[in-house]
Amino acid sequence: MRLAVLVLVTLSAGLAVAGAALVAPWTFALPAGLIAGLWITLAAWRPSSRLHVIPMLLCVGTCAFLTVGVESRILGLVGLPLALFAWDASFTRRTMSRFAKVVQPHVVLRYAAAMAGICGAAVGVAVGGNILQLRLTFPVALGASIGLLGLTIAVLWAARRSSAVVPVVLEKKEGEEGKEEGDAAAEREASPSYQPRGFSNPH
Amino acid sequence: MTDPRYPIAVCISVGIMIAALVTRSAGLFMAAIPALAYAAALLIARLQLPRPELDITRTPSSRRVSSGDDVRYAVTVKNCGEPLPLVGVLDVLTTDEPVQEGEPSFLGPIGRDEDVRLSYTVRPSRGIHFQDHVTVVSWTRCTLAFQEHEVVCSTYVSAIPEIEKLPPLVLAPRRTHAFAGPIMARAAGPGVDFFGCRAYAPGDDVRRINWRALARTDRLIVNEYEQERMADVTVILDVRAQAHVEAGGRDTFEPACRAAASLADHLIRQGNRVGFLLYGQSIDWIQPAGGRFHLERILGSIVRAKPVRSFAFEDLAGIPASIFPSGSQLILLSSLPRDEDYEVPIQLAARGYSVLAVYMNSERLQASVEQADDALVLALRIRSLRRDTAIRQMRRAGVYVLSWDTEEPLSVALHRARLDRGGKRRRS
Structure with a gap:
């Protein structure tokens, strides 16, 4: 998974730098190259770092900017999902590394296939729209606005439904209640706040 | 761990779409599609999450x-x-x-x-x-x-805490119980150690007649032996934060807990009634008693101990001396950080208690961690002189002071103290 993160970061950062070089070789490509280099270094050094979100956002912004120009549009359209994919891979690696030092290959393959499918489909739609020379006319803008509204509702609904940590209390089996009560005294005595007895005078 | 991917993906797609609508750029609009697809995939996947049972x-x-x-x-x-x-x-x-x-x-x-x-x-x-x-x-x-x-x-x-095996302790409480135990009672009776001689009285055991004295004085004289009885011993552990030093990953608190547990274990095994006082945050007092169960109770109290800073118990003078059995033996484990603290063992001894103050010396620990410069050497020297003066005062007042370097086990300090005293008093 470490290698996958590095490859994806290199690809997306490379595409962003190449697009920036097409737009403005010195004023735009130089800082883009510098940030890309830092991101690649970070991916090689700490593939699970939380800091990946910063270069990812910069890369996504660069790629979005590249899609405005006709010449660099393809690079931007391919680079943007790759940047998202690279960041997602680093996040997934961080989540899984809590539980296992090495993630099993079939898990990595399944994840890579799912992400490649999503990215491929998205790039296909975007490039198809580019080939068809889609224009942002009033009906398209209206549709996009409705889509935005729907997305906002979906976000609110999903945020309400999901919570970070869900405590699960298992139902007690028959016969365990007595055992629990029996252990309660020992647990109480072992608790840090337990005071064994009050202040008393032996005389 | 929260999953930030979904909100970030939604924010990216919404941001790009708003930019596309503002700039009326079809390219930007298309750039929002991958982020949108990613957010949608995450949303669908989230709906399919299994709930583990x-x-x-x-x-x-x-x-x-x-x-x-x-x-x-x-x-x-x-x-x-x-x-x-x-x-x-x-x-x-x-x-x-x-x-x-x-x-x-x-x-x-x-x-x-x-x-x-x-x-x-x-x-x-x-x-x-x-x-x-x-x-x-x-x-x-x-x-x-x-x-x-x-x-x-x-x-x-x-x-x-780890319990170490201690050598025999020198304890001399002023009052002992009637039951047999390990403490020398300073009274004649059944025992092992020679206590004195007196004139023969009818009913005395013939085996106790001192035949050499009879040959010398031509009178019947019998030997007397010192009684060995059990006594009340209270271990006082000072858990005030200012009484302990932490440097270079080592501290004096854990050795102090280990020493208190070892003392309680040693004294209870010998048959004494042991009380325990944890002084610092509150007064966690366990009345003197004996037996394995009581030892577990004391160990439970030591397990919960931690260094605390409390304004109410900032001073060692807050030790409630009236709760200790009168004339009993007190063992105080403290580094006596404040000048007023040296007075407390003296006052306890004046009230009739037999006091053994185990002074926790952390100088070697500090010297091994801190960089030695002239100021530090001078400061340590001044503190050492003040400590020696205070210890001398305590000894003059009848307090037995054992200086214990916390870098070494308590048993080593006890061995050394026995050698220093030249075996004047017997073990207990």
Whole structure:
């Protein structure tokens, strides 16, 4: 998974730098190259770092900017999902590394296939729209606005439904209640706040 | 652990779409499609998240260990619900000590009615180590979305301080009990050590007649022996934060706890009634008693001890002397950090208690960590002189002071003290 993160970061950062070089070789490509280099270094050094979100956002912004120009549009359209994919891979690696030092290959393959499918489909739609020379006319803008509204509702609904940590209390089996009560005294005595007895005078 | 991917993906797609609508750029609009697809995929995956129904049991090899001993945990995770394509199980450790052997975590699929067994070994430090839950993270089949759960599973392990074997202690309480024990009672009676001679009285055992004295004086004289009785001994552990030093990952608190536990164990094993006072945060007082159960009670109190800073107990003078049995032996474990603290053992001795002050000397610990410069050397020298003066005053007032370097075991200091005294008093 470490290698996958590095490859994806290199690809997306490379595409962003190449697009920036097409737009403005010195004023735009130089800082883009510098940030890309830092991101690649970070991916090689700490593939699970939380800091990946910063270069990812910069890369996504660069790629979005590249899609405005006709010449660099393809690079931007391919680079943007790759940047998202690279960041997602680093996040997934961080989540899984809590539980296992090495993630099993079939898990990595399944994840890579799912992400490649999503990215491929998205790039296909975007490039198809580019080939068809889609224009942002009033009906398209209206549709996009409705889509935005729907997305906002979906976000609110999903945020309400999901919570970070869900405590699960298992139902007690028959016969365990007595055992629990029996252990309660020992647990109480072992608790840090337990005071064994009050202040008393032996005389 | 929260999943920030969904809100970030939505923010990116919404941001790009707003920019596209503002600039009326079709290219930007198309750039929003991948981010939108990513957010939609995450949303769909989140809806498909399985809810794990796991039965988790954790069994430590022992609930009570000595610090430094290994505890082996066996964790069994049984899936009572739907098959889980990918699940991560992490047993949350409460101790900072590293895992010695095995793994407290698992990542992989668990089928219906299947179970996974984790086994790992840790070496807990002194204290009570509670573990109240196991962290479980379940992923979807394509590992796009996950959700974290905390499955309640409570166990605890109590790690008592390591108890060292101590040499015989020199104790001389002013009052002893009527029962036989290890303390020299300063009274004639059945015993082993020679106490004195007196004239023969009818009824005396003939075997106790001193025949040499008879030959010399031509009178019947019998030998007397010193009685050995049990006594009340109270161990006072000073847990005020200012009484302890921590430097370079080492401190004086853990040795103090170890010494208190060793003293209590040693005295109870000898048949004395031992009381225990934890002085610092509050007055945690255990009345003198004997036996294994009582020792466990004292060890439980030491396990819970931690250095605390309390304005109410800032001064050692707050020790409630009236709770101690009159004329009993007191053993005070403290570094006596304040000048007023030196007065307390003297006052206790004046009230009729026999006081053994174990002075915890941390100079070697500080000198080994801090860089030696002229100012430090001078400061240590001044403190050493003041300490020596105070110890001399305490000794003049009848307090027996044992200077104990916390870098070495208490038994070494006790051995050295016995050699210094030249065996003037007998063991107890």
